[in-house]
Amino acid sequence: MSFSVNIDAGLMNSGGTNSKTGSYQLVIAGGGPAALSAAIYAARYGITHVVLESWKPGGQAALTAEIENYPGFSSIAGSDLTNAMKKQAVEAGAVFVMETVESTTEINGKIKIKTDSAEYTTDYLIIATGAAPATLGVPGESKYYGRGVSFCATCDAPFFRNKKAIVVGGGDSAVKEALHLTHVVSELGLVHRRDKLRAEPLLANKLINNEKVTPYWNSQLAEVVGDDQGVTGVILNTPDGKKHIDTDGVFLYVGTVPATEPFAGLVDLDAKKAVATQNIVGTSNPRVFAAGDVTNNGFRQVVTAVSEGARASAAVFELLEMQE
Numbered sequence: 001m002s003f004s005v006n007i008d009a010g011l012m013n014s015g016g017t018n019s020k021t022g023s024y025q026l027v028i029a030g031g032g033p034a035a036l037s038a039a040i041y042a043a044r045y046g047i048t049h050v051v052l053e054s055w056k057p058g059g060q061a062a063l064t065a066e067i068e069n070y071p072g073f074s075s076i077a078g079s080d081l082t083n084a085m086k087k088q089a090v091e092a093g094a095v096f097v098m099e100t101v102e103s104t105t106e107i108n109g110k111i112k113i114k115t116d117s118a119e120y121t122t123d124y125l126i127i128a129t130g131a132a133p134a135t136l137g138v139p140g141e142s143k144y145y146g147r148g149v150s151f152c153a154t155c156d157a158p159f160f161r162n163k164k165a166i167v168v169g170g171g172d173s174a175v176k177e178a179l180h181l182t183h184v185v186s187e188l189g190l191v192h193r194r195d196k197l198r199a200e201p202l203l204a205n206k207l208i209n210n211e212k213v214t215p216y217w218n219s220q221l222a223e224v225v226g227d228d229q230g231v232t233g234v235i236l237n238t239p240d241g242k243k244h245i246d247t248d249g250v251f252l253y254v255g256t257v258p259a260t261e262p263f264a265g266l267v268d269l270d271a272k273k274a275v276a277t278q279n280i281v282g283t284s285n286p287r288v289f290a291a292g293d294v295t296n297n298g299f300r301q302v303v304t305a306v307s308e309g310a311r312a313s314a315a316v317f318e319l320l321e322m323q324e
């Protein structure tokens with residue numbers, strides 16, 4: 001078995017992909033809900049700007065099968081929601097390029113941004129680069145990545161139709177993606193290091209009561225094992241000792257790592273490398289704002305990300321108005 005993670009699943013690429021190298025009032029780094037909301041507001045305020053949306057438009061939200069708690073939609077596919085946000089931003093006049101920020105510096109009151117293919121100068125920067133899935137670093141995890149190990153059930157579930165899979169983690173991501181997998185797989189193991197799920201109780205109970213699901217409480221993934229074809233099983237550390245479980249797929253949802261590396265010298269980060277915010281979207285650098293999962297704001301939801309993106313662009317607009 002072989003599969004690849006489709007990071008662009010269902011995503012819309014309109015809105016421009018050619019470099020817009022130059023000088024702007026605002027650069028927005030990121031492509032998820034926080035950046036898209038910041039882009040809508042920046043465009044409507046008439047701020048000269050460019051959005052560096054990198055290679056994963058829509059961010060993590062776009063890789064979520066169903067979002068059930070975004071006001072206005074009792075259930076919507078994550079990619080449908082972020083595609084609608086991007087369409088709205090483009091219609092408002094937002095300018096997007098698919099470039100990844102590599103480094104940032106501040107020179108003479110301007111922020112210089114180097115991407116994988118261009119350079120930008122800006123008065124203000126909104127960091128909305130989100131977070132990437134964390135890894136466990138156990139044997140077999142990277143070896144079988146794309147051959148049974150995945151961080152995206154929404155993308156890869158079809159490869160596991162009528163097969164066995166295991167989800168590791170107990171947060172909202174693990175539970176939501178596990179629920180998505182129950183529609184496809186024949187059996188699903190849920191491996192959690194404690195005996196209580198962190199996820200929203202409504203969904204957690206729905207998952208645990210699903211007849212296809214076997215929970216492995218107080219257990220840790222110790223190793224992913226396989227052969228030339230891909231994953232064949234996992235070894236768990238359980239309260240009863242090591243246990244081998246046959247499985248075709250392993251989906252890891254053990255938290256996230258904020259995408260802050262290119263901004264490390266520009267703003268203060270907290271101990272977990274998230275942007276340390278002040279008054280929700282401010283940072284240690286008065287020319288830099290931050291929004292969404294890249295921050296240490298805590299409550300990581302689409303609804304809070306879009307709120308923070310809007311507030312960040314509004315803060316930039318106020319500062320620009322004061323300069324006039």
Ligand code: NAP
Nearest residue numbers: 169170171172173174193194198253254255256299300301
């Ligand atoms: P999370 O909430 O940090 O959960 C990570 C899970 O992985 C936890 O259950 C944690 O166990 C477990 N874990 C962490 N390190 C581990 C390790 N070394 N070994 C084994 N297990 C480990 O991450 P998330 O689920 O990706 O969610 C991130 C944020 O996005 C959260 O704020 C979440 O609420 C939000 N989110 C919201 C939605 C939504 O629709 N509302 C959907 C997805 C995500 P412990 O529980 O023991 O710490």
